Amino acid sequence: MVRPRFPRNRRGEPVDPVPFLVSVGLAFMLVFSIAPIYGLAYGFSLSTSLSAAAVAFVVLAVVAYAQLVRGAPAVDAGPLPVGPRFERLLYAAVGFGVVLAALTVPLL
DSSP, X not given: OOOOOOOBOTTSOXXXXXXXXXXXXXXXXXXXXXXXXXXXXXXXXXXXXXXXXHHHHHHHHHHHHIIIIITOOOGGGOOOOHHHHHHXXXXXXXXXXXXXXXXXXXXX
């Protein structure tokens, strides 16, 4: 019987890969559905727009890997307190809002 190999955090403990895979899948969907259209709106060619989208996706995937796999807390650390989780969620929402507002610039 073959046991699945899970990615490991920096302490060598296995980490659940599902949050990373979901984040990378959403990043792929958003980047490749938005970036080429806005690249074309700025006057870039389609190949340049797709290349920029690929670079943005790779950067987002590396950041997600660093946050969700390499920086995963120890198994015995327990759940994070509510305060820091809410603060991270709030910062992510504000950052996402800034990105969406910046995406409207070519439409004005």
